[in-house]
Amino acid sequence: AHFASIVQPRPRQSDESAELAELVSRRSQLCALRTQEANRLETIRHKQVRSSVQRMLKTIEKQIDTIDRLIRECVRSDEDLSSKDSILQSTPGVGPNTSAMLLSHLPELGTLNRQQIAALVGVAPWDRRSGTWKGRSRIWGGRKEVRNMLYMAALTATRCNHQIRVFYQRLRGLGKPAKLAITACMRKLLVILNIMLRDNTPWRIQNDLKNS
Numbered sequence: 001a002h003f004a005s006i007v008q009p010r011p012r013q014s015d016e017s018a019e020l021a022e023l024v025s026r027r028s029q030l031c032a033l034r035t036q037e038a039n040r041l042e043t044i045r046h047k048q049v050r051s052s053v054q055r056m057l058k059t060i061e062k063q064i065d066t067i068d069r070l071i072r073e074c075v076r077s078d079e080d081l082s083s084k085d086s087i088l089q090s091t092p093g094v095g096p097n098t099s100a101m102l103l104s105h106l107p108e109l110g111t112l113n114r115q116q117i118a119a120l121v122g123v124a125p126w127d128r129r130s131g132t133w134k135g136r137s138r139i140w141g142g143r144k145e146v147r148n149m150l151y152m153a154a155l156t157a158t159r160c161n162h163q164i165r166v167f168y169q170r171l172r173g174l175g176k177p178a179k180l181a182i183t184a185c186m187r188k189l190l191v192i193l194n195i196m197l198r199d200n201t202p203w204r205i206q207n208d209l210k211n212s
Helices: 002-007 015-041 047-076 079-089 096-105 114-121 144-160 162-173 178-199 203-211
Strands: 126-130 133-138
Touching: 015 047, 015 079, 015 096, 047 079, 047 096, 079 096, 079 178, 096 144, 114 144, 114 178, 144 162, 144 178, 162 178
Parallel strands: none
Antiparallel strands: 126 133
């Protein structure tokens, strides 16, 4: 205890968390390969080459299905991961793939404040200044894989999540560009998920408390 109080080592991921991170990363790689092969298929005329690409696509799809099954098993096998997964997926717009990405590549979720978690993912706006010149604030840095998945979740949430949809529509009504509005929705969704894990509170209860 004395050693820990002095050194203050960072907690290490459990074996399940490390395995989940590898599985999620592999899924992302396979999805990227699928996109590449699908793009090739659109321009190929040679019958045998086209057939080769189609076989490859089927193989990749089977591999993704296998990885998805392994991800579900990995999450279910760990009580902490399973509990957090249930909370995250209670949010409209957050599915199993987004939840798995957050659990594996953003283990800090629920332990940091809103500014810290937004900066960690790379959805916090940063000022661009040089002397008296001031440019438009932009997001940069952070964890790209998490940010890419969060983008898709926010995009879905603008259609099926009332709170995010109203927020997005309000920004658009103020004349904000669509890309800026989606980025703001990403940040808002991330902050909400951070609070939910911090308080161990599912979406429905979280909203009831907020609107009461």
